Amino acid sequence: MQNRNVPKATLQRYPVYLKALRKLQKNGVERIMSKELSSFVDIEPTTIRRDFSFLGNLGKQGYGYDVDKLIEIFNSQLGVDFDEKIILVGAGNLGRALMNYNKWNYVVGEIACAFDVDPKKCGTQFGVEVYPVSELENKIPEGCRIAILTISHDVQETVDKLVQCGISGIVDFTHQHFLVPKGVVIKSIDVVSSIQELVFITNSLETKTQK
Numbered sequence: 309m310q311n312r313n314v315p316k317a318t319l320q321r322y323p324v325y326l327k328a329l330r331k332l333q334k335n336g337v338e339r340i341m342s343k344e345l346s347s348f349v350d351i352e353p354t355t356i357r358r359d360f361s362f363l364g365n366l367g368k369q370g371y372g373y374d375v376d377k378l379i380e381i382f383n384s385q386l387g388v389d390f391d392e393k394i395i396l397v398g399a400g401n402l403g404r405a406l407m408n409y410n411k412w413n414y415v416v417g418e419i420a421c422a423f424d425v426d427p428k429k430c431g432t433q434f435g436v437e438v439y440p441v442s443e444l445e446n447k448i449p450e451g452c453r454i455a456i457l458t459i460s461h462d463v464q465e466t467v468d469k470l471v472q473c474g475i476s477g478i479v480d481f482t483h484q485h486f487l488v489p490k491g492v493v494i495k496s497i498d499v500v501s502s503i504q505e506l507v508f509i510t511n512s513l514e515t516k517t518q519k
């Protein structure tokens with residue numbers, strides 16, 4: 309980012325604006341006043357104007373903001389790529405729920421395609437093409453870096469194949485241990501540990517209030 313003095317609260321609001329702007333762009337909206345945008349994001353117009361001012365002199369009095377230009381600026385200055393092509397491996401219960409989740413394209417990109425070892429899971433699901441995992445090398449989109457892992461077996465073997473195909477970021481739901489080479493990042497998501505954490509926090513809060 310060019311301006312390094314952007315307040316943390318402003319930075320936290322940027323994804324909210326981006327999501328709204330992407331939706332507006334999809335609906336053919338070309339320009340928007342801060343007052344109109346305010347009704348989409350539930351943030352005061354003055355706050356919006358101040359937040360946007362950190363990105364340069366973007367709006368014109370009485371004209372508003374150019375939606376395409378704003379998105380472009382967010383894209384280049386914040387280093388956010390909305391067209392990230394994500395793949396999903398494992399089109400089972402969890403994988404299907406994620407494919408059905410339709411908000412990816414407004415924020416980070418979208419699930420471009422999925423893979424599964426079971427031929428019965430292949431075909432189109434929720435508008436996403438599911439290919440046999442044996443076709444990973446041929447079907448993986450060009451430049452694809454991120455994979456969501458929702459498989460139940462052969463995790464290490466699958467991860468090795470993904471890395472060979474250029475994947476450098478894995479969103480892992482399997483909570484199974486696996487190794488990756490240096491430079492590949494894993495982000496593990498585990499509902500069970502989140503619940504455990506909450507139980508621990510709740511217990512300690514209860515102990516405090518009892519004292």
Ligand SMILES: NC(=O)c1ccc[n+]([C@@H]2O[C@H](COP(=O)([O-])OP(=O)(O)OC[C@H]3O[C@@H](n4cnc5c(N)ncnc54)[C@H](O)[C@@H]3O)[C@@H](O)[C@H]2O)c1
Pocket residue numbers: 397398399400401402403423424425426429441458459460461462463466480481482483497498499500
């Ligand atoms: N992180 C969490 O909080 C959380 C919550 C629930 C489940 N899980 C885990 O997520 C995974 C998926 O759970 P689910 O309920 O969707 O299971 P599921 O059995 O419904 O789906 C797994 C899918 O992956 C496919 N698959 C299995 N191994 C594969 C491989 N090596 N290559 C390609 N496809 C493969 C299967 O054919 C199936 O379609 C499991 O590992 C489960 O333990 C994690």
